[in-house]
Amino acid sequence: MPPSDYALTVSGFRTIDELEDALRGADYLPDRGLSTALFLALALEKPLLLEGEAGVGKTEAAKSLAQATGSRLIRLQCYEGLDVAHAVYEWNYPRQLLHIRAAQEGTVSEDELFGPEFLIRRPLLEAIDGDEPVVLLIDEIDRADEEFEAFLLEVLSDFQITIPELGTIRARRRPAVILTSNRTRELHDALKRRALFHWIGHPSIEREIEIVKIRIPGVSERLAAQAAAFVRELRGLDLAKPPGVAETIDWAMALNALGRQEIDAEVVEQTLGSVLKYREDIEAVRDETLARLVDSARTTAGA
Structure with a gap:
């Protein structure tokens, strides 16, 4: 079924294939399910919640979408204790104090002490109050407190923010919103209902x-294949932190920088810190286990 004119007007892409090609042009290779989810998020002007293990490309999806659509990327990195002052806005108190002193000296008026010129705009307000196309990345929403999640729900429902001293600011142009979660805690159903959902697994x-080949120009086909096969072997182990695609890219980049065309047990052991980030995990794959994994990866890659 052909897409509607509405989808074309909103997203700038008439088909999922067009969006997928643009993402590939931004060096991002989504599977069909993710391409479809991104296309619908643009066309329907709905937030998209991306969940998956760390390192599978959730954050990169938002960055690449911004590049593919010619939009400005605004990122809100979530953390425990995140509040309105750091996410939405706060007043520039030092500047207000200077203004008060100047008013006392009679050089300026005390009026408009809470005017726009004293407002420090944080990511959410910056994304809503503007005319340019924006991709708003709300990264690792699961790390924020439930109270902030409830506040965010209100913002994403109406795409407006109320500042008591200035009134309600409504989005003149809705940003494309991508939320990511590593599932360190479950998100509320109310937030999930406001968004489309897509799970990103390992490719x-x-x-x-x-x-690997598109992200590391010039890397040999054999090295890319062996690195991917070895990381796939690692994911089958009982590790504290299985490596994601990001670690595969980092490791292949390190091997390529060393001038390697293929892997062996010695170079793998020397560079394990590029793909595994926990001492316990590194120790778990050394010695005989490491040699076995290298042999299996080389066989899988056709070495």
């Missing part, structure tokens, strides 16, 4: 090889 080995 197939063929697509991971393609990702």
Whole structure:
């Protein structure tokens, strides 16, 4: 079924294929499910919640979407204790104090002490109050407190923010909103109902090889294949932190920088810190286990 004119007007892409091609042009290789979810998020002007393990490309999806659509990327990194002052706005108190002193000296008026010129705009307000196309990345929403999640729900429902001293600011142009979560805690159903949802898993080995090749120009086909195959072997182990695609790219980049065309047990052991970030995980794959994994990866890659 052909897309509506509304979808074209909102997203700038008439088909999912067009969006997928633009994302590939931004060096991001989504599977069809993710491409479809991003297309619908643009066309329907709905937030998109991306969940998955760390390092599978959730944040990169938002960055690449901004590049593909020619939009400004505004990122709100969530953390425990995040509040309105750091996410939405706060008043520039030092500047207000200077203004008060100047008013006492009679050089300026005390009026408009809470005017726009004293407002420090944080990511949410910056994303809503503007005319340019914006991709708003709300990264790792699961790390924020439930109270902030409830506040965010209100913002995403109406795309407006009320500042008592200035009134209600409504979005003149809705940003494309991407939320990411590593599922360190469950999000409320109310937030999930406001958004489209897509789970990003680890890619197939063929697509991971393609990702490595596009992100590391000049890397050898054999090295890309062996690195992807070895990381796939690691994911099958009982590790504290299985590596994601980001770690595959980092490791292949390190191997390429060393001038390697393929892997062996010695270079793997020397560079494990590029792909595994916990001492316990590194120790778990050393010695005989490491040699076995290297042999299996080389066989899988056709070495």
